[in-house]
Amino acid sequence: MILGIESIRHKSAKRDPIRDDEGTAFIKLARRVLAQAPGLRAITYDTALRGVHRAPLIADGLVVFTTQHSGLAPESLHRYEYDACRHDLYVAEGRLCERRVTVDGVTHYTPLPVEELECRKGKRVRYYHRVTIQCPEEIHTEHIRVDETEEDRQIDPSTGRQRFNRTEHLRQVPPGTHAGRRLKGFRQDSESQHSRFDQSYPHKRVPAYGANAALLIYIGYAWLSNSVARAMIDFTPAA
Template sequence: MMQQSAKRVSRIYPERQQVLHGDATVAAPPSSHTEHETADKTTGEIRTHRVDPDAGITVEGGDKQVYGNKFLSVGVRLADKAHSRVILALESIRHRSQAEDPDREGEGAAFVDMVKYVLTRAPGLRAATYDAALRGKHRAPLIAEGLVVFTPQHSGLKPQSLQRYQKGTCTHDLYVAEARVCERRITIDGQTHYTPLPVEELEYREGKRTRFYHRLTIPCGIKDHTLHIRVDETEDDRQIDPTTGRKRFNRTEHLRQVPPDTPAGRRLKGFRQDSESTHSRFDQSYPHKRVPAYGAKGALLIYIGYAWLNNSVTRALHKSESVAP
């Protein structure tokens, strides 16, 4: 797995074993108590409880509140082979504010560090997939390392003006909307309409920081135009705009290497499900779906044991197989 494949495959259609998948989970501690002492409502009897020192309430999936310790896992698997999953990295991550928990990293930053570490050992990796918790600022450093980073697009992003394309008598106003380059048109009744431009190819140029471009076509009544638009963060994007105090253009937030609502995007999105399966199997491995250890460190140790077992099963069943020709 994770080797440079002999098959020449498109960067937007990497092979399954060249794609990392990651996700965070909140694992329940042995007890849900948050108070060391409670008084019985009718008798007034004081009861003492053991409380997990690190657990807290986290919002999962947008609105569901869960109590526990938060972990992040990164894995890889073979296509169409049962029990081929390998958990590559695990970390206990911060679920409170940085001030309350200065030592651990938040979800996005922890994922970036893990993937960068895995890349040092497996330079043949092609892509990484995650959920909407990963934002543009996290995608940018991984894209610069040469990966295609796929996540669903965060909802509620407003269209951004990108550039005005001018050639001869032609003018086309280009915007970024729905994670891709669009031409802005004004309809007959005065409405603004963004027409997605066809992406011919995701081009890749190696260097100190890898560059990715969309080769686009602007369909035009006079003559179709071809242009290249960077989809990694440029030097210019990183400059601070003095009027807003922010980066000029958060390119990797708005403009995506593989736009989510495309066949390639839907395929990569499907790969991420494997992480949920990893966490679900982990939860099911213990009575009452509770990790039998108090504290984030203890729970992480239990999780490492689980990963060890999981990876050993994969190794035993697929030892003789090789995906390389």
């Protein structure tokens, strides 16, 4: 079912100031759907969503899953020091890892098992990973924030940038895990809608001039697609 439609700009903001970029438009659509369907819990999308787009949706209480962008270097998160040991935690490939250095000086980032994605609701929704750190001394359990914090949003005076883009580097559901692979599969049905729309016209060209006219055609396509889906749901074969 198509629940919302929005046009986005494909040019610079200066040349098309009326429309939003894809990520911003998606946030508006998601919040519009959430207002009508408060039971919504998770959203999947492609790599057009970056950390700056995921952060406000996570703050709204949603689990937002996308695949991880390539080329992101591991980021230091925190050093935990206990009575007889210490552990350096990094974020790499969208998940929490422990940084380890071999005797040959080779660095390895060992993923930490996520025991639970914990949601705490209050004035602001917060998400935590409950992780276990395997250690010869003892097994340590820590709760790590996976939503944007006030400290993250502070500007580093040395760089002029946000101190840590947590939602860019650390995911609520890490890609490559069993849960991540399941959520990734849900995205394909939405993508197939776009593919069928493209294939409905010769040479994948919509017979319309301008974004508003093209959007009108897509509204008609969405109406037809949803009508077929409704008919399939209501159809009960005879015994």
